[in-house]
Amino acid sequence: MTEPKTPEVAATRAPAKKHARDGKPNATIYDIAKVAGVNPSTVSRALTKPGRVSAKTQKLIEDAAAELNYQVNPFARALPTGRTNTFGLIVADITNPTFFDIIRGAETTATLRDYTLVLAESAESAVTELTAARRMMATVDGLILASPRMNDDDIRRLARDKPVVVINREVDGVPCVVPDVNKGISEAVRSLAANGHTKVAFVAGPPQSWMSARRWDGVQAACEWSRLEAVRLESTKPTVDGGRQVARDVRASGATAVLTYNDLLAIGLMQELQAAGMVVPDQISIVGFDDIFGADFTTPPLTTVRSPLGKCGAGAATLLLDLLHGAGEPAATLRVETELVLRGSSGRLLPAG
Amino acid sequence: MTEPKTPEVAATRAPAKKHARDGKPNATIYDIAKVAGVNPSTVSRALTKPGRVSAKTQKLIEDAAAELNYQVNPFARALPTGRTNTFGLIVADITNPTFFDIIRGAETTATLRDYTLVLAESAESAVTELTAARRMMATVDGLILASPRMNDDDIRRLARDKPVVVINREVDGVPCVVPDVNKGISEAVRSLAANGHTKVAFVAGPPQSWMSARRWDGVQAACEWSRLEAVRLESTKPTVDGGRQVARDVRASGATAVLTYNDLLAIGLMQELQAAGMVVPDQISIVGFDDIFGADFTTPPLTTVRSPLGKCGAGAATLLLDLLHGAGEPAATLRVETELVLRGSSGRLLPAG
């Protein structure tokens, strides 16, 4: 005869591998239910929406949870609800200081509101960016795109799936956070005018940059107001190196003051001009944009139009969170102020001699 | 008579809220199974471990998946397996440039190996750091701690739960990635000796900093070798401001060359010394540590001992991923080389006069 089958004793299925590599696996609401002597669904209620459970039961459950060192399993929670308490932030370049404060601002408000921040980088590529965004969409409740490189339609398409907030760019129908350049620029231009400058050059950023266009607009308007002549110069790339390369065009332009698309360009430009023997600001004034980390390391320290990047990050996160919780208008644009930070690289023009 | 109950027609439960805010919810493996005419479990196999399914079925399933624009639900996947394809990185300060390249290095290798990076910041607080770490542990497969502030035991405790890799510090029993300071320091000290310096000062970092201690050790050893006198000075904080504040001690020390715990200190020190009329490097040589972003913005640009921070981030991520996939030794320490980056802030001492 063959051995009798005894299904009752059949090997129980091996439990899924637990996180803990030693000893106790994480406690579940079932463990709590057992200890507290209630149904698991009651535990779930007590833990998610206090108030629906009697004070007594609530306490029982909380004590049991504490005793067992209970931690919810976010995946188990996400599965039925679809909510993850996580949002994504995609930046063009993690090592570009422009994004540091944005990241910090977003991270801080995320943590404050009990959300987790997931970070990805597009390496300045629209394709990489879109791929990263699509990928993230699966695991986050919402997405922040800082200075996105992809086109408006792609952004709107993403925004149909889940809340998306854009920083440093305006996209129709999508909530955005953008620094309003006008105040900072007019302060800068007025300061230059007061110091005797009559012709200013603007060194532009990448052609596709939405922000570069806004800044050039602002410079033109402010110059018109102050009766200064404004000329626009192109850069090869928005970096220190690009700043060096544009130096000869700047000299050729005859301008005695320069505003650049960003601080990196300003720093490179200043280095190159100084290497050629020019004295800043006696012979030429230089004004950057953003007030990045390191802008005051130069000699003279850089005058710049500061964008409140940290505020942008925090504002975007707040907007997103509000959207997720049903508050806030769908597609409001949040404008944050810019301001002139007057340092040593701009000032009075000395008479030639 | 009461109405007869017709359980078959009982209202079906409302489906959980879907991600998509408009139209089609995401396709599931059940949808694919239907289209491909196979069992969902077969779909799962085809999608996770190709090779266990006949080529024909495989193709059928892949086509269906493509057609339905299928995306796995990471939460559903994580629940039975416990694996999330995510790892965490905790840094002390998101706006400290030392971490930029670490973050980038980690992010790049994560993405390359199909992992997602979750970022958190401890704001230089050991408590916040531990909280963030515990919190992350629930959702990641492993954790990277960059320059952690918590104590060794807490780190080891975390490491018992899931793989943990530490950067910029050595913790017994935990895999670490640390820059080996000796090469860079001895290059720096030899260069100073060759330029006629005989007494060098080291401006230390925070007392609890493991790395500061290593650097001071290295400076002492290298000075002994080159027969230079080495003195140690304390700083109040490892920032530009801290560098300014230590300037008077530096002058009082009589040293003609200074190595500082980090570049920020070096930059602040240089600014203050120059403001007092000293010429760098003619009257004093300054050497920083790390080669952070902006170290070359100064005039003269900063000589510094570069730590390959990007490599640290990437190395830590690789170590972690290997650990997660069962390769690699449990607690190996990965050492990366440092090197001197010779720029203008160090050089020959000019005879006084």
Add this chain to the structure above:
DNA sequence: CTGAAAGCGCTTACAG
């Protein structure tokens, strides 16, 4: 206020 049950979308032993 609380219990019992179904379901979220996967994975994976177990049979065949």
Add this chain to the structure above:
DNA sequence: CTGAAAGCGCTTACAG
């Protein structure tokens, strides 16, 4: 090679 079933740990309508 493939199907049928159980289970991962939660949440939430449905009853009472």
